[in-house]
Amino acid sequence: xxxxxxxxxxxLRKTFGDRVAVDDVSFTIAGGETxxxxxxxxxxxxxxxxxxxxxxxxxxxxxxxxGRTLDTGTVEVKAAIGFVPQEIAIYPDLTARENxxxxxxxxDLSGRELDARIDRILESIGLTDRSNERTxxxxxxxxxxxxxxxxxxNDPTLLVLDEPTVGVxxxxxxxxxxxxxxxxxxxxxxLYTTHYMEExxxxxxxxxxxxxxxxxxxxxxxxxxxxxxxxxxxHVGTQGNIAAAAAAAAGVAGVEDxxxxxxxxxxIARDVRASLAEIVRAVDETxxxxxxMEVHEPNLEAVFLHLTGKALRDAG
Amino acid sequence: xxxxxxxxxxxxxxxxxxxxxxxxxVVLPFGLAWIFGLTLGDVESEGFDATYAxxxxxxxxxxxxxxxxxxxxxxxxTLREVTTVADAEVLADDGTIDAAVxxxxxxxxxxxxxxxxxxxxxxxxxxxxxxxxxxxxxxxFASDLDAAGLSVATVAAxxxxxxxxxxxRAQAVAPxxxxxxxxxxxxxxxxxxxxxxxxxxxxxxxxxxxxxxGLLEEREEGTLPRxxxxxxxxxxxxxxxxxxxxxxxxxxxxLLTVATTWLLGAEWGDPLGVSLLVLAGVLAAVGxxxxxxxxxxTTAQAGAYVSIVAVVGGLLGGTFFPISQAGFLGTIxxxxxxxxLMEGFQELGFGGSLGDIVxxxxxxxxxxxxxxxxxxxxxxxxxxx
Numbered sequence: 054x055x056x057x058x059x060x061x062x063x064x065l066r067k068t069f070g071d072r073v074a075v076d077d078v079s080f081t082i083a084g085g086e087t088x089x090x091x092x093x094x095x096x097x098x099x100x101x102x103x104x105x106x107x108x109x110x111x112x113x114x115x116x117x118x119x120g121r122t123l124d125t126g127t128v129e130v131k132a133a134i135g136f137v138p139q140e141i142a143i144y145p146d147l148t149a150r151e152n153x154x155x156x157x158x159x160x161d162l163s164g165r166e167l168d169a170r171i172d173r174i175l176e177s178i179g180l181t182d183r184s185n186e187r188t189x190x191x192x193x194x195x196x197x198x199x200x201x202x203x204x205x206x207n208d209p210t211l212l213v214l215d216e217p218t219v220g221v222x223x224x225x226x227x228x229x230x231x232x233x234x235x236x237x238x239x240x241x242x243x244l245y246t247t248h249y250m251e252e253x254x255x256x257x258x259x260x261x262x263x264x265x266x267x268x269x270x271x272x273x274x275x276x277x278x279x280x281x282x283x284x285x286x287x288h289v290g291t292q293g294n295i296a297a298a299a300a301a302a303a304g305v306a307g308v309e310d311x312x313x314x315x316x317x318x319x320x321i322a323r324d325v326r327a328s329l330a331e332i333v334r335a336v337d338e339t340x341x342x343x344x345x346m347e348v349h350e351p352n353l354e355a356v357f358l359h360l361t362g363k364a365l366r367d368a369g
Numbered sequence: 370x371x372x373x374x375x376x377x378x379x380x381x382x383x384x385x386x387x388x389x390x391x392x393x394x395v396v397l398p399f400g401l402a403w404i405f406g407l408t409l410g411d412v413e414s415e416g417f418d419a420t421y422a423x424x425x426x427x428x429x430x431x432x433x434x435x436x437x438x439x440x441x442x443x444x445x446x447t448l449r450e451v452t453t454v455a456d457a458e459v460l461a462d463d464g465t466i467d468a469a470v471x472x473x474x475x476x477x478x479x480x481x482x483x484x485x486x487x488x489x490x491x492x493x494x495x496x497x498x499x500x501x502x503x504x505x506x507x508x509x510f511a512s513d514l515d516a517a518g519l520s521v522a523t524v525a526a527x528x529x530x531x532x533x534x535x536x537x538r539a540q541a542v543a544p545x546x547x548x549x550x551x552x553x554x555x556x557x558x559x560x561x562x563x564x565x566x567x568x569x570x571x572x573x574x575x576x577x578x579x580x581x582x583g584l585l586e587e588r589e590e591g592t593l594p595r596x597x598x599x600x601x602x603x604x605x606x607x608x609x610x611x612x613x614x615x616x617x618x619x620x621x622x623x624l625l626t627v628a629t630t631w632l633l634g635a636e637w638g639d640p641l642g643v644s645l646l647v648l649a650g651v652l653a654a655v656g657x658x659x660x661x662x663x664x665x666x667t668t669a670q671a672g673a674y675v676s677i678v679a680v681v682g683g684l685l686g687g688t689f690f691p692i693s694q695a696g697f698l699g700t701i702x703x704x705x706x707x708x709x710l711m712e713g714f715q716e717l718g719f720g721g722s723l724g725d726i727v728x729x730x731x732x733x734x735x736x737x738x739x740x741x742x743x744x745x746x747x748x749x750x751x752x753x754x
């Protein structure tokens with residue numbers, strides 16, 4: 054095992070009767086890395102993370118957390134895992150502080166250490182002022198934030214979040230995504246499942262595309278995009294000689310094609326951002342005045358479409 | 370065990386906030402015991418009197434004399450001498466007597482030979498309550514003989530059947546109260562004891578239910594996966610629920626015992642015996658309700674299932690109405706833990722010793738062990754997928 058890896062999953066398989074829910078899924082997550090499992094509803098995301106967390110027995114494969122094998126009966130290894138389930142999993146008749154205290158106690162925390170941990174989490178999820186109120190009086194967004202806070206109570210090295218933003222308003226969603234980014238920056242390994250492409254694009258260092266129980270592809274977003282042969286497109290609005298501008302842009306290293314279109318040129322490149330300065334200089338030297346620029350990068354939606362033959366949002 | 374304790378404390382905190390547990394476990398049974406005591410106490414203590422006859426056709430036997438002596442010891446009973454069944458029917462029909470109890474020929478001999486027997490109560494259509502009390506006295510007497518195959522049949526002198534509800538009401542008067550009491554105060558105490566015991570046993574199965582359905586509640590609230598991801602054994606979750614149930618049952622029963630003793634004058638008997646029976650009873654209640662809860666898929670369903678088992682078991686076990694020790698009901702009442710508990714508590718309440726409750730104690734513990742083991746196995750399957 055690579056010592057930098059917090060989580061290693063190898064050949065995970067789970068069937069329910071005749072239905073294969075997850076088949077031969079393997080991936081790793083290093084400390085400080087956010088790994089996204091992207092797939093539509095029913096793709097096998099929740100089944101995969103249930104096996105990762107030891108909630109569900111595997112039919113095959115291994116899960117290793119911090120170098121130690123995890124099974125459903127394992128107790129100690131689980132201390133390193135923070136879990137944020139898709140459903141809001143809090144006790145409605147306890148206060149936010151009582152919820153945190155209860156779960157903290159299950160992780161062998163007590164006394165001042167637990168109090169300090171609870172205060173820090175309440176602060177980070179913005180519930181300090183409401184910490185002594187019963188959670189059944191909370192708004193949906195507040196409950197979601199507490200749901201995430203409970204996953205952090207043991208200060209885990211691996212945080213597993215199962216679609217934590219489902220049904221959340223945009224403001225709370227942003228707050229949740231900010232929190233996850235901060236946790237990863239602090240060195241936590243994060244496993245994040247979602248069917249929102251933009252969340253995966255924003256948060257994840259690497260992404261696994263999951264569909265019909267199988268991992269269709271995985272890697273950094275750039276790797277995935279290049280894997281499917283998608284190219285960046287740059288539209289440059291010009292006022293002068295469009296043909297000359299297109300020819301100049303085509304001569305820039307990394308540019309695969311440049312053609313004149315109505316009101317400007319379209320430049321196709323493998324990584325348009327890397328070549329952007331050169332393209333601008335080349336076009337500018339032709340005397341064509343640049344009026345606008347627009348970068349169109351291929352996204353995970355396109356990758357998903359390419360790999361599965363269906364749009365992510367429609368696939369569920 | 371520490372994790373189970375943590376989970377149990379959390380559950381108890383939630384149950385205490387939800388005052389329903391306190392209402393069902395303490396307030397309701399106490400209130401009902403008090404009301405029953407008042408209602409049925411009035412039957413005897415506020416000017417009630419009755420005129421009865423004993424028709425002794427079992428002239429060589431001792432049992433008619435014992436029954437006559439029993440009636441003579443009750444200050445609300447006036448006895449008339451009647452020698453034949455025909456005379457008794459006439460006197461009951463015209464209202465001279467309220468009821469007559471007929472001992473058939475050879476009754477004592479058959480009872481002593483273990484062959485069973487039947488007492489006949491002829492009642493006056495004009496004195497239904499007094500007739501009901503007569504039947505209760507006969508039933509209680511038969512129960513006290515502790516012989517198999519005894520029964521009591523009632524006919525109205527006019528030939529009409531006695532109203533079943535009224536019979537049930539009369540049977541609700543504790544047998545011990547009627548047979549062993551010597552004055553009105555003692556009778557009131559005995560009734561308070563019977564109803565305190567009955568209500569405590571009946572509601573015990575409701576109060577522990579708040580804990581055992583906790584596993585389903587965790588699943589519905591989505592907190593079960595979070596618990597199972599924590600570094601604790603899955604069995605700790607189940608043990609925590611069982612522990613919370615046990616604590617709820619124990620606290621409510623102890624509170625009820627103390628409250629009915631102080632406020633209603635109930636006499637529970639030997640404290641050690643009572644303690645042992647309470648502990649065994651709570652274990653059995655946890656086992657039975659936990660087993661029932663594992664058959665359900667939702668908390669609402671579990672609540673309904675437990676209610677059915679608690680009510681049927683309560684009625685079968687004689688928590689509301691005394692069950693005769695003889696006959697079919699007297700046998701099958703021991704299928705329910707409530708039946709064993711009522712038997713044991715009544716033994717203690719009416720002066721029995723620790724030795725008298727060995728049978729009930731073993732019966733209750735056996736039920737606790739069997740149902741608890743099955744419930745544990747099924748619950749383990751629920752949390753381990």
